[in-house]
Amino acid sequence: MELQLGLALPPPPLIPIETFDLNSYGNYETREALGTNALSWPLLKLGPADNDINNIHHHNSSSSSSSSGGGAGCKKRSFDEAPVFDEKRNVPKTLHLLLWTNQPNDEDDDPSNVLHENSSSAIFKNDGEGLVGWPPVKTWRKKVHHQIPNGGAENNRLPAVENGIGGRASKSTYVKVKMEGVPIARKIDLSVHHSFEGLTNTLMRMFGISDGNRKSFKLTYQDREGDWLLAEDVPWRTFIRSLKCLKLIRSRG
Amino acid sequence: MQKKTAYSFPDEILEHVFSFIQSGKDRNAASVVCKSWYEIERWCRRKIFVGNCYAVSPTMVIRRFPDIRSIELKGKPHFADFNLVPDGWGGYVLPWISEMAGAYPWLEEIRLKRMVVTDESLELVAKSFTNLQVLVLFSCEGFSTDGLAAIAASCKNLRELDLRDSEVDDLSGHWLNHFPDTYTSLVSLNISCLGSDDVSFSALERLVGRCPNLRRLLLNREVPLDKIANLLSRAPQLIEFGTGTYAAELRSDVYSNLAEAFCNCKELKCLSGFWDAVPAYLPVIYSVCSRLTSLNLSYAPIQNPDLTKLVSQCPSLQRMLVLDYIEDSGLEVLASSCKDLQELRVFPSDPFGEEPNVSLTEKGLVAVSSGCPKLQSVLYFCRQMSNAALVTIAQNCPNFTRFRLCLLDPKIADYRTLQPLDVGFGAIVEHCKDLRRLSLSGLLTDRVFEYIGMHAKKLEMLSVAFAGESDLALHHVLSGCESLRKLEIMNCPFGDKALLANAAKLETMRSLWMSSCSVSLGACKMLGQKMPRLNIEVMDEKGPPDSRAESDPVDKLYIYRSVAGPRFDMPPFVWTMDEDFASELS
Numbered sequence: 142m143e144l145q146l147g148l149a150l151p152p153p154p155l156i157p158i159e160t161f162d163l164n165s166y167g168n169y170e171t172r173e174a175l176g177t178n179a180l181s182w183p184l185l186k187l188g189p190a191d192n193d194i195n196n197i198h199h200h201n202s203s204s205s206s207s208s209s210g211g212g213a214g215c216k217k218r219s220f221d222e223a224p225v226f227d228e229k230r231n232v233p234k235t236l237h238l239l240l241w242t243n244q245p246n247d248e249d250d251d252p253s254n255v256l257h258e259n260s261s262s263a264i265f266k267n268d269g270e271g272l273v274g275w276p277p278v279k280t281w282r283k284k285v286h287h288q289i290p291n292g293g294a295e296n297n298r299l300p301a302v303e304n305g306i307g308g309r310a311s312k313s314t315y316v317k318v319k320m321e322g323v324p325i326a327r328k329i330d331l332s333v334h335h336s337f338e339g340l341t342n343t344l345m346r347m348f349g350i351s352d353g354n355r356k357s358f359k360l361t362y363q364d365r366e367g368d369w370l371l372a373e374d375v376p377w378r379t380f381i382r383s384l385k386c387l388k389l390i391r392s393r394g
Numbered sequence: 395m396q397k398k399t400a401y402s403f404p405d406e407i408l409e410h411v412f413s414f415i416q417s418g419k420d421r422n423a424a425s426v427v428c429k430s431w432y433e434i435e436r437w438c439r440r441k442i443f444v445g446n447c448y449a450v451s452p453t454m455v456i457r458r459f460p461d462i463r464s465i466e467l468k469g470k471p472h473f474a475d476f477n478l479v480p481d482g483w484g485g486y487v488l489p490w491i492s493e494m495a496g497a498y499p500w501l502e503e504i505r506l507k508r509m510v511v512t513d514e515s516l517e518l519v520a521k522s523f524t525n526l527q528v529l530v531l532f533s534c535e536g537f538s539t540d541g542l543a544a545i546a547a548s549c550k551n552l553r554e555l556d557l558r559d560s561e562v563d564d565l566s567g568h569w570l571n572h573f574p575d576t577y578t579s580l581v582s583l584n585i586s587c588l589g590s591d592d593v594s595f596s597a598l599e600r601l602v603g604r605c606p607n608l609r610r611l612l613l614n615r616e617v618p619l620d621k622i623a624n625l626l627s628r629a630p631q632l633i634e635f636g637t638g639t640y641a642a643e644l645r646s647d648v649y650s651n652l653a654e655a656f657c658n659c660k661e662l663k664c665l666s667g668f669w670d671a672v673p674a675y676l677p678v679i680y681s682v683c684s685r686l687t688s689l690n691l692s693y694a695p696i697q698n699p700d701l702t703k704l705v706s707q708c709p710s711l712q713r714m715l716v717l718d719y720i721e722d723s724g725l726e727v728l729a730s731s732c733k734d735l736q737e738l739r740v741f742p743s744d745p746f747g748e749e750p751n752v753s754l755t756e757k758g759l760v761a762v763s764s765g766c767p768k769l770q771s772v773l774y775f776c777r778q779m780s781n782a783a784l785v786t787i788a789q790n791c792p793n794f795t796r797f798r799l800c801l802l803d804p805k806i807a808d809y810r811t812l813q814p815l816d817v818g819f820g821a822i823v824e825h826c827k828d829l830r831r832l833s834l835s836g837l838l839t840d841r842v843f844e845y846i847g848m849h850a851k852k853l854e855m856l857s858v859a860f861a862g863e864s865d866l867a868l869h870h871v872l873s874g875c876e877s878l879r880k881l882e883i884m885n886c887p888f889g890d891k892a893l894l895a896n897a898a899k900l901e902t903m904r905s906l907w908m909s910s911c912s913v914s915l916g917a918c919k920m921l922g923q924k925m926p927r928l929n930i931e932v933m934d935e936k937g938p939p940d941s942r943a944e945s946d947p948v949d950k951l952y953i954y955r956s957v958a959g960p961r962f963d964m965p966p967f968v969w970t971m972d973e974d975f976a977s978e979l980s
Contacts, residue, residue, distance in 0.1 A: 274476040274884055274909075275859060276745045276775065276802050277833075281559065281587070282692075317481065326481050365565075385563075 280315060320348050320358075320389040331381060337373060344389060359392040405430075409438045418443050440464060445879075445904050447485060447509065448929065451958040452493040463502045464528075465494070469509035471907050471952060472857075473882055475533065478909055478950070480935060482965040485509045487534075488518075489963075495522035502551075503528035510534070511560075516541030520548035528554040538563035539588075546572035554582040558612075562587060568594035573601055582610035586636055586667065589614070595621060603628040612636030615669045620648045626655035635659070637667030640694065644674045657681040666690035666715075673700035683707040687734075690715040692741045702727045712768075713737040718754040718775065725758030729765025737771040738762055745775070745802060756783040763790040771796040778809040779836055784818025794826040798833035804860040804885075807837040814838055820845030823853070830877075833857040843867035847874025855880040868892035872899045882907040889947075890917035897921060900928055905954035913951050916944035921953070922971025929956045930971035931964070939969055 315328045327347055334340040337360075345355055360372040362384040369388070372380055403411075412435055415421055425435040441464040444450060455462070469485025487509045494501060501523045511534045519526065526549045531537075539562060545552070546569055571594060573580075580601065585593060593614060602608060608629050613622075617638030626632070642648065652675065656662070662682050671694035686708045691701070692715040701716070702724040711732040718740055720728070728735065740758070744751045756779045763769060769791050779801055788794075808815055815836040823829060823846050830852055834842065838861035846853070847870030854877050862868070869892035871881065881903065889912040893900075900906060900921075915932070918939075922930040932939055933950035960970040 272804070274473060274478040275804055276742065276800055277476045277857075277859075278742065278745050278775075279475050279559070280477060282741065328477070328481065 316384065316386050318344060318347070318387040318389070321391055323348065329387070336377060337380075344387075348389065357391055358389050361388050361390055362386065363388070405434050408434050412438050416441070437461065441503075442466070444468070446954050446956075447487075447490065448958065448961050449904070449954060449956045452490045454958065456493060456497040460497070461500070462494075462498050463500060464505075465490075465498075465501065465503065466505040466507075467509060468507045471882065471905060472508075472880070473884065473907055473909070474508055478884065480933070480965075480967060483933075483968065484961065484963055484965070486963060487511050488515045491515045491518050491522070499523070500525055502526060505530040505532070506534055507532040508534065510536040511541070512536050513538055513541035513544070517544040520544040524548070525551055527551050530554065530556040530558070531560045532556070533559045535561040538565050539569040540565055543569035543572040546570065546577075547574070550574075550577060551579060552577075553579055553607075554610075555580070556582060556584040557587050558584050560587050562589070564589045568597055570594050570597035570601060573597075575600075575604070577601075578604050579607065580605040581607050582634075583608070584610070584612040584636070585614050586612040587614065589616070593617070599625060599628065605629075606631070608632065610634040610664075613638045613667060615639055615667075618642065619652070619675065620645075623648070623651035623655040626652075626659055630658045631661060632659055633661050634664035634688075635662060635667075636665070636690075638669065640668040640671035640675060642672075642675070649675065649678060653678045653681070662686075664688035664690075664713075668694040668696075670694075671696050676700055676704055679704075680707055684709060686711060688713040692717055692739065695719065695743070698724055706731045708732060709734075711735055715739040715741070717741050717743045718752045719743055720758070721753045722755055722758040722761065723753075725754075726761045726765075729761040733766060734768060735762070735766040736768050738766075738769065739773040740775060741773075742775040742802060750777050756780055759783070760786055760790075763787040768793070770794060773798045773800075773833075775800045775802060777802050778806070779815060779818065780808045780810045781813060781815055781818035781821075782808075782810065784815065785821040788818075788821040788825040792825045793828065794822070795828055796831040797822055797826065797829060798831065798857070799835055800833065801835040804835065805837045814841070816842040816845065820849075823849040828852055831855045834861055835859060839863050840867040840870070843870040847871055850875050852877050854878065855882075857882050858886055859884045860886065862886045862888060865889050865892040869895060872896035878902075879904045881905075883909070883911060885910040887912055890914050893917060894920065897925055900925065900953055901955050903955065905952065907950075907952050909950040911951070912947045914945050915939050915942065915948055918948055918951060918971045919944070926972075927955055927957065929954055929960055932969045932971060933967055934969075935967045 315330050317326045318329050319326045329340075329343060329347065331340075334343065341355075341360060344350075344360065345352075345358075350358060361369050362372050362380065363369050363386050364383040365385060372384075372387070408431065412421070412424065415424060418441070421435060421439055425432045436458050437460060439459050440462060442455065442459060442462050443466045444455070445468050447467045447469050467487065467490060469487070470479050470483060473479060474483070485508060487506055495518055499522065502525055504519065504523075504526065505528065509531075511531055516537055519529070521544075526545075529545060529549070529552065534557075537560075542557075542562070545555070583601075593616065595617065598617075602611065602625055609632060611625070611629060611632055612634070613625075613636055615638050617625075619638070619640055619642040622637055626635070656679050659682065663685055665679065665682070665686060665688070668691055671691070673696055676696065683704070684707065687710055689705075689708060689711060691704075694701075694717065696704070697719045698721060701720055705711075705714075705716075705720070705724060706727050709731055711728075712734050714728065714732070714735060714737070716724075716739070720740065725740075728738075740754065754776050756776060759772070759774050759776070760783050763786070770793055772794065773796075776799075779799065807813060808818070816839055819832075819834055819838070819842045823832070827849075829850055832846070832850065832853055832855070834857065840863050843862060843866070846856070850856075853875050856871065856875070856878065858881075865888055867886070868883075868888040871878070872892060873896055878899075883906075886908075888908065893913060894917055918930050918932050921928065931952045931954075932948045933952065934948060936949070939946075939948060960972050964970065
């Protein structure tokens with residue numbers, strides 16, 4: 142899992158920049174296994190770290206990766222030289238709750254496993270569209286793109302509101318979903334779902350309900366008049382048009 | 395009678411002098427000169443900006459400034475725009491409205507950003523502030539058209555109602571009808587975020603017709619194309635106009651009416667809307683194009699050559715928002731036609747697609763940087779970048795104040811050399827000495843942060859994602875960026891060291907957001923104990939943090955300075971690391 146995410150915490154900074162091999166930063170694999178429209182991070186073959194900024198002016202377009210990259214002529218500062226509390230610099234005096242020493246924290250266990258456990262769930266906790274928060278496009282902008290025909294070929298068609306979301310009064314395709322007994326509401330993007338089956342699958346995954354427990358939950362929704370109805374009682378299009386928010390309740394009996 | 399010394403002015407004169415000082419920063423500076431200046435200044439301050447609604451309490455504001463007429467409040471952190479802040483986090487405006495209702499009956503302007511506004515709050519606003527002239531709800535949520543109806547009915551002096559990007563619950567009800575027939579003072583109306591049932595078109599027409607000072611009108615998507623001509627003919631004095639859906643079957647009568655209506659708007663300078671735009675109706679605005687200073691086509695799926703042709707007719711453009719359908723070729727035309735361009739935003743038409751669907755690369759941005767000498771502000775989404783291009787851009791545009799580059803693949807390297815993009819972004823911060831806002835993306839090591847700490851002395855806001863290798867990176871930023879106010883970080887391997895070593899820096903900033911990083915619970919608790927003027931909020935939807943070990947990383951961390959102490963309206967998934975938290979667990 143940690144390799145898939147490419148978030149392996151690098152070793153503590155003992156190594157000067159010149160020899161830091163970015164190849165060990167992480168292997169990137171596609172995340173098709175998750176069935177999401179995930180970004181695939183190609184396996185990168187990287188050379189030594191790039192030159193320091195003082196050399197920019199001497200470069201033309203292709204920055205050389207070899208000669209001035211490593212070695213003694215480089216003006217880069219290694220970690221040991223980095224002047225951290227340099228009185229000449231006009232920075233606010235730092236209150237050290239921890240003295241910056243450039244030494245690795247001996248007491249840290251390798252937190253990489255823990256990190257990935259948490260961050261994997263953080264990253265994949267999403268509304269069906271890959272990384273949460275990435276790319277940084279506002280929600281209502283994402284909706285615009287769903288409705289643009291592929292390649293924009295049919296520009297003289299009437300607006301493409303017939304994607305199953307047409308008629309929904311609110312601009313956003315996200316609706317709130319609550320589960321009985323869970324205080325935190327979630328949001329789900331309706332425009333990526335086209336059937337009760339798909340919607341239910343996503344909800345089960347979102348709330349961590351296993352297949353075995355599916356039967357004990359029922360999907361209800363609140364319509365525009367404020368009434369609570371059973372989702373499966375109405376056709377999909379009616380459901381989409383009139384729903385305001387969703388709630389998963391435990392079925393009794 | 396006590397003689398005044400030669401060094402003191404009568405209060406009235408000082409107050410008169412202060413009335414010329416509008417900027418909050420300058421007023422703050424004046425207020426700390428001496429006690430009497432503090433007193434005089436606080437009585438005559440009329441306008442206040444609160445960048446974080448939890449940094450101070452309404453009671454404190456009211457106690458210090460007894461006669462405020464204009465208030466601006468911001469709530470949720472910026473990353474809430476990208477779904478990183480769960481529902482229910484906070485940012486409620488009601489406590490502010492409740493207290494101001496009694497204290498500021500003469501309040502004229504309320505501007506809110508990323509706050510939760512309920513109908514109850516709006517009703518209270520309508521009831522309490524009879525002199526309200528400006529209501530701006532920017533990216534707010536939690537209210538419905540019922541709340542808007544209350545505002546419409548009661549606020550007789552309302553000049554500006556702007557709901558930009560807000561989420562409004564539609565309830566059936568024609569809230570526009572609640573503006574009384576006698577109401578004629580509307581100057582600016584932005585309802586572009588509203589859904590279909592929310593706007594009664596005939597009420598809108600009547601409203602527009604009876605407000606002769608209307609200068610800015612941004613319609614919502616559901617207003618059909620064939621209704622626009624009618625509206626425009628009632629408001630030829632408009633300076634800024636946003637269409638609704640800009641698509642319909644081509645009909646010559648609709649076309650000519652529309653062309654004539656646009657032609658008659660002699661002062662029109664800003665256009666937006668254009669949802670689902672079709673090329674057939676674009677020429678209708680050609681008569682306006684030469685005057686346009688601002689054009690927002692970021693909802694228009696128009697492609698080249700129609701898009702480029704349109705752009706080439708707008709030589710006065712200062713601000714351009716567009717989708718990446720413009721491609722490199724269109725940006726080259728923009729660069730050669732629009733020499734006054736100051737701001738460019740290029741949005742992705744297919745942000746989640748794995749393959750590029752358009753030919754938009756770094757070349758487009760290089761072209762604009764080269765051709766538009768006044769370019770100051772850039773937001774650019776694309777799929778490839780090189781250090782060389784960034785260096786060129788930096789050299790072309792040393793006047794950048796805002797530079798936000800988003801490479802859709804979060805850790806993509808320089809496509810030509812396969813190096814990290816450290817050098818490129820380093821050039822940006824080195825050359826652009828006035829840079830106030832920077833967003834990074836692509837493959838980035840600790841080095842870029844060293845450059846930022848070294849050069850970005852005026853940087854106020856920095857957004858970082860999937861970058862850096864170690865705490866040294868964060869340390870460079872916190873120790874080097876003297877003007878830093880807001881720092882937001884997602885998915886970076888930054889842990890405790892830099893944070894703890896720079897704890898005092900956090901008090902000089904408005905806020906720090908870190909999500910999916912490696913800051914441990916223990917570090918958060920330590921910060922909470924040692925830094926009483928910071929609120930350390932840990933967010934975790936999986937359960938209380940005390941169920942895990944101290945060394946476990948927290949999911950989301952939001953740190954902000956505050957003189958109001960920890961807040962009390964936190965949802966169950968937010969914990970504040972104050973002294974009590976630490977002690978009750980040990």
